[in-house]
Amino acid sequence: MLDDKCFACVKKHLPVLSDQNIVDALLTNKWARDCVLQAAYEAERVRFTHTTIQDSFRSVGLVPWDPTRVLHLARVILGIDPPSYGVADAARTAAAAVICLSHDRHMAGKKKVVAGRAAAERRRIYSAVDLVAADRARMAATVAAEKAKAAKDAQKEATKLQVARDKAEQERQRMLATCRLCMSRVHRGGKLWSVCGCGRFRSCPMCMKQSVAKALVGAHVMGCLQRG
Numbered sequence: 001m002l003d004d005k006c007f008a009c010v011k012k013h014l015p016v017l018s019d020q021n022i023v024d025a026l027l028t029n030k031w032a033r034d035c036v037l038q039a040a041y042e043a044e045r046v047r048f049t050h051t052t053i054q055d056s057f058r059s060v061g062l063v064p065w066d067p068t069r070v071l072h073l074a075r076v077i078l079g080i081d082p083p084s085y086g087v088a089d090a091a092r093t094a095a096a097a098v099i100c101l102s103h104d105r106h107m108a109g110k111k112k113v114v115a116g117r118a119a120a121e122r123r124r125i126y127s128a129v130d131l132v133a134a135d136r137a138r139m140a141a142t143v144a145a146e147k148a149k150a151a152k153d154a155q156k157e158a159t160k161l162q163v164a165r166d167k168a169e170q171e172r173q174r175m176l177a178t179c180r181l182c183m184s185r186v187h188r189g190g191k192l193w194s195v196c197g198c199g200r201f202r203s204c205p206m207c208m209k210q211s212v213a214k215a216l217v218g219a220h221v222m223g224c225l226q227r228g
Helices: 003-027 035-047 050-059 067-077 087-110 128-176 211-227
Strands: none
Touching: 003 035, 003 050, 067 087
């Protein structure tokens, strides 16, 4: 608000000073690229005077203090009150409306922005659609690779569990086929072995020659008959 009057005065002198600097640069064979910036500095020194600054404070109602003016200008900038102080207020209100509309469009378009990464070759022009498609293809390949890795890891774990179960079952079958008396010989189909009908007790021919073994076998058989 305070710089409205100051910059309005600067803009009145800036084109003239800029043209003069450009002409001087062309006549003296100097670079003309800094002529506008130099003209801006010169215009600021000329127009940013004590009187102009006082007029700026007075126009916005700060010195002397005018609360009605200050509140009105604030409401005009916010687009609440219509302008009532001439062309300056009308321009200010129009600029505020344009800024608000631009901000709304920016926020609406920001939601549609798609971010991603894509490999691009040098000296080749890519469209936004191609880059987005490349990023989606890369993401799809990454997801597929992760799923394949997860499936492979799950298969490995299942194989390990199955091997452990098979090993435990083999050990259990070996224990069932082992002589319960000497616990050293394993039954591999010999007909001389004494096997109970439950399949959980068997004794080798060497142990069956002992009287103690016969008593143990008889006791186990009696237990199985009672359970049956």
